[in-house]
Amino acid sequence: MRWLPLAREECKALLSTKGVWLLALALPLWTYRPDYTAWAELGPDMTIGFVQYSAAFLLPIAAIALGYQTIVGERTSGSLQFVLGLPLTRGDVLLGKLVGLTVGIAIPMLLALGLVTLVGVVRFGLFSPLRYLAVILVTLAYLAVLVSIVVSVSALAGRAATAAVTLFVGLFLLLEFLWQMLSPMLYSRLTGTPVDPYDPPAEGGLFLLDRLSPGGAYNTVTNGILDTGNSAWHYSSVLSEIQPNVSSNALVVDTAFDPGTVPLYLHEAGGLVILAAWGLVPLGIAYLRFDRGDLV
Structure with a gap:
């Protein structure tokens, strides 16, 4: 493993910066969001939902802010x-x-x-340790996928500014922040089928498109672990959608499809396949281009 010393040095250099610790400090402040509906549906497992909520928003920011210069910056400096x-x-x-x-x-x-987690246990009681461990493992996999995308773009970009703009607009704004709102409009344009997000049609392609972003795939898998509902939206939106006499724009398979009619490719585990694709495909493209490209 010739890459291991480089990985060790990269990790040490990152841990010596203030940025990564400032983001870590922001994480508990953003994460701790008690919710009455979540408590009624999940009980102590609401603490596990906090992990999903924070990871889906803060991890893309952390990966982009801390990693966009990792290769293009060294190429520019000559190191x-x-x-x-x-x-x-x-x-x-x-x-x-x-x-x-x-x-x-x-x-x-x-x-x-x-x-x-400690605060959650004190306030809300002991949650399911197996569910917690599963969500943590999927969260780490999601982080690795995000870093893979960031490293890939950094390897392909000619300038650090290009990498930063590409990642902020493409990864954060488009894929992570706006995708769930844009996907119904995109599906309608592609298929000609009118889509009302508050009363979506039971069409597998629509729900598949909704979970094709890295964050959507992550939410789908972790919602499956939490047993909140089959959806690419974060857990609190899903729980609100499945309440009686409540309508929202969250696309939830359980409320749109009749029992026994859900396509197999909409199973929550399919989110792992989508995450794997996001982690491997950009890295493969970057490897081919980086391996053949110039250093300047």
Whole structure:
């Protein structure tokens, strides 16, 4: 594992910066959001929902802010030539950066989530440890996927500013922040089928499109673990949608499809396949381009 020393140095460098710890400090403040509906439906497992809520918003910001310069910045400064002068392939560099950044972000994140977990146990009681562990593992996988996208864009971009704008607009705004609102309009344009988000048609393609973003796939899997409902929206929106006489624009499979009519590809576990694709495809493209490209 020739990439391991590079990953270790990348992790140490990240942990020595203030930015990663400031984001870790913000995580408990953003995460702790008690909700009466969530308490009624989940009980003590509401604490696990806090993990999902914070990860879906803060992890993309952390990955972009802390990783967008990881390769393009070193290419611009010339230090990448020194790194590649070591007995490392360019694939080793990509993998080392990916692992180092992921671990460097994960350590403060887990410490912050540990604080939120402790408060949740004190306030709301002991939750399901198996569900908690499963959500934490999926959250770490989601973080690795986000870092993979960031490292890939950094390897492909010619300038740091290009990488930053591409990631902020493409990954954060479009895919993570706005995707659930845009997907019904996009589906309507593609198929010609009118879509009212407050009364969506039971069409598998619509619900599949809704969960094709990394965050949507993550929410789908973690909602399945929490047993809140089959949806790409965060757990509190899903719980609100399934309440009697309540209508929202959250697309929830359970309220749109009759029992026994849900397509197999809408199973919550399918979100893992989508996450894997987001983690591997950009990295594969970056590897091919980075391996053949110039360093300047």
